[in-house]
Amino acid sequence: MWKKVYEWLDERLGLNDLYKNILDHPEPKGTWWNTLGSAALFLFILQGVTGIFLMVYYTPSPDHAYDSINYIMNGVAFGWLIRGIHHWGATLMIIVVFIHMLRVFVTASFKYPRELTWLVGVGLFILTLGMGFTGYLLPWDQQSYWATTVGTQIAGSVRFIGDFILKALRGGPDLSALTLQRFFAAHVWMLPAALAGLIGVHLYLIIKHGESHFPSKED
Numbered sequence: 001m002w003k004k005v006y007e008w009l010d011e012r013l014g015l016n017d018l019y020k021n022i023l024d025h026p027e028p029k030g031t032w033w034n035t036l037g038s039a040a041l042f043l044f045i046l047q048g049v050t051g052i053f054l055m056v057y058y059t060p061s062p063d064h065a066y067d068s069i070n071y072i073m074n075g076v077a078f079g080w081l082i083r084g085i086h087h088w089g090a091t092l093m094i095i096v097v098f099i100h101m102l103r104v105f106v107t108a109s110f111k112y113p114r115e116l117t118w119l120v121g122v123g124l125f126i127l128t129l130g131m132g133f134t135g136y137l138l139p140w141d142q143q144s145y146w147a148t149t150v151g152t153q154i155a156g157s158v159r160f161i162g163d164f165i166l167k168a169l170r171g172g173p174d175l176s177a178l179t180l181q182r183f184f185a186a187h188v189w190m191l192p193a194a195l196a197g198l199i200g201v202h203l204y205l206i207i208k209h210g211e212s213h214f215p216s217k218e219d
């Protein structure tokens, strides 16, 4: 019965071809260091899932942001746990992505034919930092308010275009409801969408070129 269902679907969707192209490859000759990319992918998905739960209660307005986080921590069942996982997951993801990047650099895996995998990775690194930067403001407490004030000021110190960057980030000359709204939009839609797209390209390139490995005697 299941075989027939599978054959029916396979004829229409090409499941066998998909399996052969994506999953049916020789086992990579990697070490534990080669698991960091998958760990980063796992953390990205974890952040997405916990973030969706947090969004059920979080309100991105200066009047309600702090209180909504307070409610998540003290009023919602397991809210503290979901927020805790999201908070520490963010830190861990930045660390894991950074060590993954170092591993790729040390093993020189950015060389031909993986130059594009590396370049896409640089984009992923910047976007991951962007997720941290935009997420930090969302609790709208003293710490996040002043950290973002300083962070946007640093971005604003770039020569010639600094003023434009500062106003674009803040939605005006100062931190306001507009800043919180656009940081929220960037944190839950723009940056995750860009990350998901680039991760797709990254994984395609990894499947296409296979994992690099140090040459052994047989090579």
Ligand code: HEM
Binding pocket: 033, 034, 035, 036, 037, 038, 040, 041, 044, 097, 100, 101, 104, 109, 110, 114, 117, 118, 119, 120, 121, 122, 124, 125, 128, 199, 202, 206, 210, 211, 212, 213
């Ligand atoms: C969200 C962030 C990222 C995710 C989810 C991700 C995911 C992955 C995965 C699953 C692999 C295959 C397993 C492995 O070698 O660890 C990989 C390999 C690779 N990644 Fe990433 N990566 C990310 C960030 C980066 C960054 C920041 C760079 C460099 C700037 C980078 C460059 C590469 C390269 C060149 C490879 C191929 C390595 C090889 O063949 O040995 N990645 N990545």
